[in-house]
Amino acid sequence: MRALGFGLIVVTGLACAAPCSAVAQQATSFDAGVLGAANPFQPNAALGQVGLRVATVRPQTVGVDFALATLPVAAAYGVLVLGADLDASWTVALSDGVRLMPRGGVSSAFGVALDGDGGAGAVVGYNAGIGLLQRTSPTTAVRLDYTYRRLVIDQERLPLSSLTIGFVWMH
Numbered sequence: 001m002r003a004l005g006f007g008l009i010v011v012t013g014l015a016c017a018a019p020c021s022a023v024a025q026q027a028t029s030f031d032a033g034v035l036g037a038a039n040p041f042q043p044n045a046a047l048g049q050v051g052l053r054v055a056t057v058r059p060q061t062v063g064v065d066f067a068l069a070t071l072p073v074a075a076a077y078g079v080l081v082l083g084a085d086l087d088a089s090w091t092v093a094l095s096d097g098v099r100l101m102p103r104g105g106v107s108s109a110f111g112v113a114l115d116g117d118g119g120a121g122a123v124v125g126y127n128a129g130i131g132l133l134q135r136t137s138p139t140t141a142v143r144l145d146y147t148y149r150r151l152v153i154d155q156e157r158l159p160l161s162s163l164t165i166g167f168v169w170m171h
Contacts, residue, residue: 033164
């Protein structure tokens with residue numbers, strides 16, 4: 001399971017690093033937001049997350065949306081946590097500079113202890129989300145995203161959601 005989660009992160013990262021297609025307009029964003037329990041009435045606190053997202057944003061196009069994020073607070077406790085989402089998306093132009101991007105796909109999370117004891121683990125699951133992109137210039141935009149995830153841990157499904165804002169470069 002650990003190798004599967006790490007492999008998913010590596011393969012999708014390499015795929016997104018490949019040169020962009022001339023047909024599909026791509027956007028890269030640096031995101032910041034919160035990750036927490038999907039049920040806002042649960043007493044669990046949300047954690048800050050930062051990450052990178054690469055997505056197809058050409059209107060009326062099926063595309064790929066890949067996000068990679070980490071939880072900086074975990075590093076303070078000696079743990080490196082990475083989460084990845086690989087989704088199929090559809091981009092809808094709401095107006096000249098506004099795009100709505102519903103998506104769904106697979107999620108994974110990988111963690112490794114950085115202290116002397118070591119240890120690592122990974123989980124996989126699925127996600128669904130929606131993004132709203134507002135262009136600020138021909139090459140920049142702001143993107144707001146909500147993602148709902150279900151990660152499978154020991155035969156149970158852990159529901160998580162995140163809300164992020166990203167600063168986007170179009171290419």
